[in-house]
Amino acid sequence: EAGVAQSPRYKIIEKRQSVAFWCNPISGHATLYWYQQILGQGPKLLIQFQNNGVVDDSQLPKDRFSAERLKGVDSTLKIQPAKLEDSAVYLCASSARDSRYEQYFGPGTRLTVT
Amino acid sequence: DQQVKQNSPSLSVQEGRISILNCDYTNSMFDYFLWYKKYPAEGPTFLISISSIKDKNEDGRFTVFLNKSAKHLSLHIVPSQPGDSAVYFCAARERIQGAQKLVFGQGTRLTINP
Numbered sequence: 755e756a757g758v759a760q761s762p763r764y765k766i767i768e769k770r771q772s773v774a775f776w777c778n779p780i781s782g783h784a785t786l787y788w789y790q791q792i793l794g795q796g797p798k799l800l801i802q803f804q805n806n807g808v809v810d811d812s813q814l815p816k817d818r819f820s821a822e823r824l825k826g827v828d829s830t831l832k833i834q835p836a837k838l839e840d841s842a843v844y845l846c847a848s849s850a851r852d853s854r855y856e857q858y859f860g861p862g863t864r865l866t867v868t
Numbered sequence: 869d870q871q872v873k874q875n876s877p878s879l880s881v882q883e884g885r886i887s888i889l890n891c892d893y894t895n896s897m898f899d900y901f902l903w904y905k906k907y908p909a910e911g912p913t914f915l916i917s918i919s920s921i922k923d924k925n926e927d928g929r930f931t932v933f934l935n936k937s938a939k940h941l942s943l944h945i946v947p948s949q950p951g952d953s954a955v956y957f958c959a960a961r962e963r964i965q966g967a968q969k970l971v972f973g974q975g976t977r978l979t980i981n982p
Contacts (some may be wrong), residue, residue, distance in 0.1 A: 794877075794975075804967075
């Protein structure tokens, strides 16, 4: 079974530029999550999708971050414009609807904003 | 507001001995607790979990203990092996309006010395 795929793996941009990350979850997983992990901290949930609907986006900075999950499969997370404090690893995870609550994570995208 | 705390940023243990990683939480509404393991440049991988109605769950060399009155859980690894060297995250599940949300601690870096 293929795992969660993410691209790119690394991205360096200047502040005020825009960037997009892509995630392909495990086949058949209805729930998809985007996390932000700042160095030295644990992952923080940004947004959660159930199929193509948003379940929780309470911690998503909506003035600059946006995410979509068209057709309930792949997802993209966008930052526009980026700030220095957005430097982090962005993790995508997915889970089956009836899983034992564990989520399966992708390798992440390391974003550096200069 | 840190609802899940791992107060030890790092831990060093000799190979073959027991490793004990600790986690404290504040939200009594958490109903499930999980431990994730993370290697460099990879996403976190699920290790073991425990329901809030239990006080112990064991899986091979890994045992998680939950003390609800103290709002404390711990992960025991025995015997510790060099491959256990990684960052370990404690996570707690919260149900909000039908959605499942994981709240992560800051992580503990475990180093197993030969």
